[in-house]
Amino acid sequence: MPKDTHKIEIADEQSLPFDGTRLVSTVAQILSDHDLNQSEISIAVVDDPAIRVINKQYLDHDYATDVISFVLEFDEAKSCLTGQLVVSTDTASSMASQIGGTMENELLLYVIHGMLHLVGFDDKDPTSANEMREQERHYLALHGVEHRWQATSPDGDSH
Numbered sequence: 524m525p526k527d528t529h530k531i532e533i534a535d536e537q538s539l540p541f542d543g544t545r546l547v548s549t550v551a552q553i554l555s556d557h558d559l560n561q562s563e564i565s566i567a568v569v570d571d572p573a574i575r576v577i578n579k580q581y582l583d584h585d586y587a588t589d590v591i592s593f594v595l596e597f598d599e600a601k602s603c604l605t606g607q608l609v610v611s612t613d614t615a616s617s618m619a620s621q622i623g624g625t626m627e628n629e630l631l632l633y634v635i636h637g638m639l640h641l642v643g644f645d646d647k648d649p650t651s652a653n654e655m656r657e658q659e660r661h662y663l664a665l666h667g668v669e670h671r672w673q674a675t676s677p678d679g680d681s682h
Contacts, residue, residue: 571613
């Protein structure tokens with residue numbers, strides 16, 4: 524079996540502190556669990572104005588959101604994925620104060636949610652959304668975080 528090679532980078536383009544090591548280890552775990560042995564993932568940690576620009580430019584949604592994921596290349600035969608996540612600490616902070624959680628746990632949820640999209644999960648219908656929530660609960664639990672998010676983002680995603 525080939526050794527997993529994951530290149531995971533974080534670009535911090537905002538002002539709030541967060542634990543990048545936890546985000547990177549979670550991304551690596553999701554990649555390994557889904558048999559993606561050769562992967563490159565970049566995580567852009569931004570504020571709401573920046574994610575709003577990206578959301579408008581690439582998805583034609585004129586609002587800030589929690590996470591946006593882009594599959595840049597996927598080669599199933601080589602077990603290889605190249606992708607990008609963009610997550611907002613402003614949205615994470617705002618949601619955390621609404622639900623009584625922490626910005627870092629909310630940010631972790633966004634990275635997990637985005638990675639699950641990258642590895643093939645979706646939440647377009649109730650059955651697939653429930654399956655995705657179960658995966659989120661699993662990866663959050665690995666960090667001792669209880670999945671209790673029930674708010675709905677502007678695009679209709681329930682987190």
